[in-house]
Structure formats: C-alpha cells, structure tokens
Amino acid sequence: MKTLASPSFRPLYDQIKILITQSLIAGEWRPGDAIPSEIELASRFHVSQGTVRKAIDALAAENILVRRQGKGTFVASHAQERPTTRFLRVSPDAGAIEFPGSELLSVSRERAPERTQRLLDLRAGATIFVIRRLLKFSGVASILDEIHLPCALFKGLEENSLRSHRGSFYGFLEGHFGITMIRAEERIKAVAATADQAALLKVAAGSPLLCVDRVAYTYGDRPVEWRRGLCLTDNCSYINEVT
Amino acid sequence: MKTLASPSFRPLYDQIKILITQSLIAGEWRPGDAIPSEIELASRFHVSQGTVRKAIDALAAENILVRRQGKGTFVASHAQERPTTRFLRVSPDAGAIEFPGSELLSVSRERAPERTQRLLDLRAGATIFVIRRLLKFSGVASILDEIHLPCALFKGLEENSLRSHRGSFYGFLEGHFGITMIRAEERIKAVAATADQAALLKVAAGSPLLCVDRVAYTYGDRPVEWRRGLCLTDNCSYINEVT
DNA sequence: GAGTGGTCTAGACCACCCC
DNA sequence: GGGTGGTCTAGACCACTCT
Numbered sequence: 001m002k003t004l005a006s007p008s009f010r011p012l013y014d015q016i017k018i019l020i021t022q023s024l025i026a027g028e029w030r031p032g033d034a035i036p037s038e039i040e041l042a043s044r045f046h047v048s049q050g051t052v053r054k055a056i057d058a059l060a061a062e063n064i065l066v067r068r069q070g071k072g073t074f075v076a077s078h079a080q081e082r083p084t085t086r087f088l089r090v091s092p093d094a095g096a097i098e099f100p101g102s103e104l105l106s107v108s109r110e111r112a113p114e115r116t117q118r119l120l121d122l123r124a125g126a127t128i129f130v131i132r133r134l135l136k137f138s139g140v141a142s143i144l145d146e147i148h149l150p151c152a153l154f155k156g157l158e159e160n161s162l163r164s165h166r167g168s169f170y171g172f173l174e175g176h177f178g179i180t181m182i183r184a185e186e187r188i189k190a191v192a193a194t195a196d197q198a199a200l201l202k203v204a205a206g207s208p209l210l211c212v213d214r215v216a217y218t219y220g221d222r223p224v225e226w227r228r229g230l231c232l233t234d235n236c237s238y239i240n241e242v243t
Numbered sequence: 244m245k246t247l248a249s250p251s252f253r254p255l256y257d258q259i260k261i262l263i264t265q266s267l268i269a270g271e272w273r274p275g276d277a278i279p280s281e282i283e284l285a286s287r288f289h290v291s292q293g294t295v296r297k298a299i300d301a302l303a304a305e306n307i308l309v310r311r312q313g314k315g316t317f318v319a320s321h322a323q324e325r326p327t328t329r330f331l332r333v334s335p336d337a338g339a340i341e342f343p344g345s346e347l348l349s350v351s352r353e354r355a356p357e358r359t360q361r362l363l364d365l366r367a368g369a370t371i372f373v374i375r376r377l378l379k380f381s382g383v384a385s386i387l388d389e390i391h392l393p394c395a396l397f398k399g400l401e402e403n404s405l406r407s408h409r410g411s412f413y414g415f416l417e418g419h420f421g422i423t424m425i426r427a428e429e430r431i432k433a434v435a436a437t438a439d440q441a442a443l444l445k446v447a448a449g450s451p452l453l454c455v456d457r458v459a460y461t462y463g464d465r466p467v468e469w470r471r472g473l474c475l476t477d478n479c480s481y482i483n484e485v486t
Numbered sequence: 487g488a489g490t491g492g493t494c495t496a497g498a499c500c501a502c503c504c505c
Numbered sequence: 506g507g508g509t510g511g512t513c514t515a516g517a518c519c520a521c522t523c524t
Contacts, residue, residue: 009520011493037509048495053510063486069510070502087485184485189476190433190451208433208451214485233432240483242330242427242457243306252501254512280490291514296491312491313521493519500512 016045016055024064024075025219031077031180035065038073064182064219078170078180085168087184087216090229092137092236100142102169105132105200107159109151116148119215120223127151131162133169134200137236141201144230153179153224170216179224184216188238193230201232210238259288259298267307267318268462274320274423278308281316307425307462321413321423328411330427330459333472335380335479343385345412348375348443350402352394359391362458363466370394374405376412377443380479384444387473396422396467413459422467427459431481436473444475453481 020035029035038056042049056073059065063086066074078086091097112120112128122128128148135143147169149157154177165172174180191211198205210231218224231238263278272278281299285292299316302308306329309317321329334340355363355371365371371391378386390412392400397420408415417423434454441448453474458466474481 013493039509050496051494054493056510067510068503070504070508072509089483089485182486186483186485188431188453188481188483190453190474191476192451206449208435210431210433210453231433233434238431240332240429240431242332242429243425256512282490293515294513297512299491310491311522313489313523315490487524488522489524490522491520493517495517496515498512498514501510503507503509505506505508 012047013051013054013058016041016047016052017058019045020055020059021064021219027178029075030178031075031174032079033075034072035075062182076180076182078168078174080171085170087170087181087214089186089238089240090143090210090212090231090233090236091239094235095138098137099168100135100137101139103134103136104159104163105134107131107157107162112148112150116226119226120148120150122150129154129157140235142232142236144197144200145227147225147227149173149225153177173225179218181216181218181225184214187213189213191230197230201230203232203234207232209233212238255290256294256297256301259284259290259295260301262288263298263302264307264462270421272318273421274318274417275322276318277315278318305425319423319425321411321417323414328413330413330424330457332429332481332483333386333453333455333474333479334482337478338381341380342411343378343380344382346377346379347402347406348377350374350400350405355391355393359469362469363391363393365393372397372400383478385475385479387440387443388470390468390470392416392468396420416468422461424459424461424468427457430456432456434473440473444473446475446477450475452476455481 023029035041036044038049038052041052045052056065056067060067063076066076068074085099108130109127110130112122112126116122116128117124117126128150131145131147131149133145133147134141135145154173161176162172170181189211190208193201193203193205193207193209195205197209198207210233212229212231214227214229215223216225216227266272278284279287281292281295284295288295299308299310303310306319309319311317328342351373352370353373355365355369359365359371360367360369371393374388374390374392376388376390377384378388397416404419405415413424432454433451436444436446436448436450436452438448440452441450453476455472455474457470457472459468459470461467
C-alpha cells in the first residue's frame with residue numbers, strides 16, 4: 001500500500017488557474033483581448049482540455065474572464081460597461097437602471113492617512129491621490145465620493161484627463177494605468193451628514209447617509225484603491241443578494 | 244445537413260438540477276440528510292455520473308447542497324450553524340465573530356400591509372405573523388427586527404415556542420415548519436431613528452440607523468419572509484463582498 | 487476494504503459565430 | 506466550413522471517511 005504522501009496536494013486545474021492569473025498580471029493578455037483557445041492552452045500546459053476548462057470556469061465565476069460561445073474567452077474589462085457599472089450597488093428606487101453623472105470636485109496629492117496605509121499595504125509616508133466627486137442620478141446629487149489611489153501605482157494621474165474621460169471611473173483607470181479591479185470589499189454604516197457634506201448633497205445637516213467604505217483589489221488580490229461613498233438614500237438604495 | 248432545430252435547448256444537467264430541486268421541495272430529503280450518491284442518482288436519471296456532478300455542483304454553489312468528501316452530499320441546513328449565522332451580514336467592528344443574543348419583543352397576527360403582500364405574493368387580505376425582536380451583540384442592543392411571515396405557511400407559530408428556541412431564527416423555522424431559506428435580497432437605506440426605536444436601542448431620537456429590508460426565498464425561488472432590520476452601526480458594520 | 491466525492495483524461499457531438 | 510466554447514459520456518485513478 002503506497003500512500004504517496006500528499007502534503008499540500010494542489011489540483012492541476014488550480015495550478016493552471018494560477019498560471020493564467022500570472023499571465024494576466026504580466027499583461028500577456030490585456031482587458032478586452034481574447035486569450036488562447038482551450039485547446040491551445042491545453043497543449044501549452046500539457047493537460048487535457050477538460051482541465052483547462054475547469055480553470056477557466058473558476059476564473060469566469062470570479063468575473064476575471066468572460067466566455068463567449070463560438071467566439072472565445074476574453075479578459076474582463078471595465079471599458080465597455082453597458083448596464084449598471086460593476087461594483088456600484090446603489091441604484092434609484094424608481095425608473096430604469098441608470099449610469100450616474102459625475103462632477104469632479106477636487107484632485108490632490110497627500111500623505112496617506114493611517115487607515116489607507118494599512119488597508120492598501122502602503123509604507124509609512126507613502127503619498128496618494130485624493131479625488132473627490134459628486135455623483136448624480138438624473139441630475140440629483142446622490143453620492144459624495146472620496147477616492148484614495150497610491151501615487152506609485154497611478155503615476156501621472158492628472159485632473160485634466162480625469163475631467164475629460166467618459167464612462168466609468170474603473171474603465172478610466174484600466175485604460176490609463178493598466179490596472180483592472182476584479183473585486184471589492186465594502187463595510188457599510190449609517191452616519192449623520194456634516195455641514196459640508198449636507199451642503200453638497202443639498203440636505204439638512206445631520207441627515208442620515210449611507211457610508212460605504214470600499215477596498216478594491218486587482219489581480220492576485222492586491223489592494224489598490226480605498227474609497228468612501230456617502231450616499232443619500234431618499235430616492236435610491238444599496239441592493240444586495242445574500243446567499 | 245440536419246440542424247435538428249433546437250428551440251429552447253435545455254442542458255441535461257439543468258434538467259437534473261430541476262429534478263433534484265423538486266425532490267427537495269417534496270421533502271424527499273430533509274435538511275441535514277444525505278442525498279443518494281452520484282452513482283445512484285446517475286442510474287436513477289439514466290445519465291452519466293459527470294452530468295449528475297455538474298447539477299450537484301450548481302446546487303452546491305447556491306448553498307442548497309453541501310458536499311463532504313468521503314461522506315456524501317447533504318441537504319444544507321440552518322440547524323447546526325456554527326460561525327456567524329447565514330444571511331447576517333452585520334458584525335461587530337472589534338472582537339471575534341459572534342452570535343447575537345435575541346430578545347423577543349412581541350408576536351402578533353395582522354393583516355399583511357400592501358408592501359408585504361406584494362413582495363411575498365400574498366392575496367389581498369392575507370394574514371401574517373409580525374414578530375419584533377431586539378438583537379444584542381455582547382449585551383448591547385444593536386438591531387431592531389420586524390419580521391413578517393404568512394400565517395398560511397407557518398401554521399401554529401406560537402410565542403412560547405419562539406421564546407424557548409435556541410440558535411438561529413431560520414433554524415427554528417426549518418425545524419418547526421420545514422421551510423428552509425436558501426437566499427435573500429436586501430435593500431439598504433440610512434434612516435433617522437424614531438423616538439420609539441431610539442428608546443429601544445438606547446440612542447438619541449434622530450440618530451442615523453441602517454435600514455435593511457429583506458425578502459427571503461425558499462426552494463424554487465419562492466418568497467416566504469419579509470423583514471426590516473434597523474441597525475445601530477456605532478460599533479458594527481454591514482459587510483459585503485462585491486464582484 | 488468498501489464507499490463516497492474529487493481529479494483527470496480522451497473522444498464524440500452540439501450550438502454558436504464568422505468568413 | 507472551420508473554429509470556438511458547451512455538453513455528455515466512460516473510465517481510470519486519487520483522497521477522504523468509516524468500519
């Protein structure tokens with residue numbers, strides 16, 4: 001009886017999944033590109049097509065790859081987002097799904113506060129870009145955003161290019177800096193609006209707001225963005241499916 | 244060349260999945276039970292083991308079944324919930340994951356309000372049980388719950404049995420009424436506490452609270468519970484992963 | 487050792503897309 | 506028609522659990 005000692009057994013498809021992820025990190029295939037066909041990958045990695053399939057299935061389930069029957073398998077992209085933008089769980093209570101308008105309030109370069117440092121794995125003293133925005137549904141100010149991005153990763157970020165971009169913010173980051181967000185963790189609280197916040201959202205000071213703190217991750221579960229969204233929920237809600 | 248006309252093609256594993264779901268609805272296997280082995284199911288449905296596997300994989304991904312290598316596949320249950328109770332996304336900011344204590348405030352029988360009627364597909368005039376609870380983390384009142392359950396589905400629900408049960412509320416429903424929740428949809432807003440709510444949660448009237456509205460579904464995506472949780476987020480947060 | 491789920495393979499065929 | 510992903514099968518072997 002030979003038990004073959006399997007300390008830390010790793011299924012083949014898991015290793016393939018890691019290899020594909022590494023190619024994504026290395027930029028071998030860019031967002032929107034087709035990756036090689038299953039048969040090609042199978043021969044490259046010397047495994048059967050079924051094993052490659054299972055690896056791709058897992059990555060597709062994580063929204064990192066997108067399969068399109070008859071065409072191929074593609075690297076997920078924020079560039080051509082149609083319905084609601086990914087990650088945005090807030091939507092108006094009435095009316096069709098809608099892409100919010102964005103008004104840029106300010107862009108600055110600052111020392112990362114302690115929390116941002118910790119959550120984004122930055123060294124002490126690291127600098128970040130701080131972006132403040134006001135999002136509007138049908139012209140009504142609804143969300144006040146503060147976004148923190150490490151300067152080291154987003155070199156050359158400029159107010160002008162931020163102002164001139166169309167579409168989703170993550171699509172902008174993907175296009176200009178080659179950084180694609182694949183998932184995010186959010187912590188939500190209810191808070192009272194400060195005077196400044198209330199003025200921007202056109203409500204009374206002390207009004208209850210949703211406070212949504214988010215850390216967004218790119219390939220390899222690397223945290224690269226922190227943001228706080230203060231959301232007026234008189235006419236919209238944060239929607240979530242729990243399983 | 245025969246194209247065989249495939250109007251509304253349904254993969255086999257999808258049909259198997261439906262058959263298994265129907266057995267669950269019919270109560271052929273109860274929560275916590277093992278279902279027949281893959282080989283048995285394959286021979287029962289006259290398909291290969293691989294096809295049964297794919298159907299079970301899908302149900303396991305939805306947390307309806309639970310696979311345990313070497314032992315079998317089991318019907319998911321709320322009965323022996325260990326870590327945090329399923330569906331509860333709120334947890335204290337500091338300290339270990341914790342099962343909240345529950346204080347029953349009231350149980351009554353009422354006409355379903357319009358919203359509950361609509362969300363639970365009830366006929367006009369249907370009656371519901373209304374349960375009010377106060378949940379406490381480490382003894383600190385944190386969540387005020389109002390739960391609506393159709394009387395028709397939860398016949399004989401009594402205050403005494405509610406008071407005497409231990410463990411999770413959904414575990415109680417599963418044990419006494421054979422109804423297992425498999426998923427829920429939540430809509431979250433920030434609201435100001437009314438005087439009554441504030442008194443129960445021991446905060447000032449007007450304090451911001453998370454308002455979490457939930458519809459919970461059982462097998463076959465049938466809505467069977469509506470609830471509203473008002474949550475004090477001074478020391479806890481609603482945590483969510485976005486993908 | 488017997489039984490269960492988990493992995494991996496090889497091959498046939500279908501559905502979809504595009505040329 | 507040729508390429509791609511999607512389905513289905515049959516069989517071998519591995520890993521885990523229990524007796």
